[in-house]
Amino acid sequence: MSRSGAGKPTPNIAAVAQGEESPQVSDATLCGFIGYHMKRAFNVVQADLNQTLKPLGLRMVTYSALVLIVDNPGLRQSQLAAALDVERANLVVIVDELERRDLISRDRVPSDRRAYALNPTPAGRHLYERALEAVRGHEARMLNGMEEETKQVVIRAMSRIRRGSEGGSRGG
Amino acid sequence: MSRSGAGKPTPNIAAVAQGEESPQVSDATLCGFIGYHMKRAFNVVQADLNQTLKPLGLRMVTYSALVLIVDNPGLRQSQLAAALDVERANLVVIVDELERRDLISRDRVPSDRRAYALNPTPAGRHLYERALEAVRGHEARMLNGMEEETKQVVIRAMSRIRRGSEGGSRGG
């Protein structure tokens, strides 16, 4: 999960050696690509986020799912799968996990007896608040006082890259 | 590997439905976090990059490994593992793959008979050039005419996030 030693007791000897003792390995070519920087940065973010969520018993994907369910009560599993960009089949275990912990409930919808409406329980809403607070701290730690304007530029750039793969006739 | 339909013959029905037919699922809360935008954007980049490299018989990690070996001939596997941020054990199969395709060679180093010096073959250097050209096209496609200044801001922000997890006494 994490190679950055965010919460590890054992320091990564190889990483220390690479960073401070034998810095002769050049990644200059890869540094010419924005995707390389995105990957390296995202690895750090992901590792820290998972460490942040671990005390709450959440992973990145279960956290995202909980947020979307609280923000969109009555959501169907298909919609959630599409929003999370995971296969419906793989979403089942995620929803199972949230349901087993009584964070959400699967409620049958009368109009369509195939579908489940996903709704947060009071415990789910409570954990949602706690998780949100924790993730806000995580982001503040990651950004570490980055200027608001810079943040906005990054967000716009990321959105543009993401939407570039779609039709692209819709303005944002 | 890819859910964005970058090179798939079958259009993702769920994605279309989510994007154009039932846009009622709100991710406003998650959109408040830069990490969310990074993940979504990186998913798109990764999918397109893998599609780009597939005709060359490369994956993201084998491509990165090849680039680092060409740029740092004589590299040891430990160093490569540290640079790629993968376990030494897991790097073995990656190097195996590159060696089996005669893109690199494992040369024993006289001064330390434990270690292998990784060197690119002529075929490796040739594929390196081809891959680099393909990835340049991929990046141009992803960025799609993004202003140079914006790119630099993003790169600096990503570098800052990444280095924030280290000691942080070194300026860049």
Place this chain on the structure above:
DNA sequence: ATATAACTGTTGTTCTTTATAACTAATAAT
């Protein structure tokens, strides 16, 4: 010199994630 520790590459195993196919039940379409 010898014993001990540390390092390099390797193998094997396990866990997790992701993708795929197939299935049941329910709705929609012809």
Place this chain on the structure above:
DNA sequence: ATTATTAGTTATAAAGAACAACAGTTATAT
């Protein structure tokens, strides 16, 4: 009514990443 499509589920396989343990080699300590 028959057929096709959709929602959720199950099972399985493929791929990645984490971890432990090992042989061979080098470094260190006694």
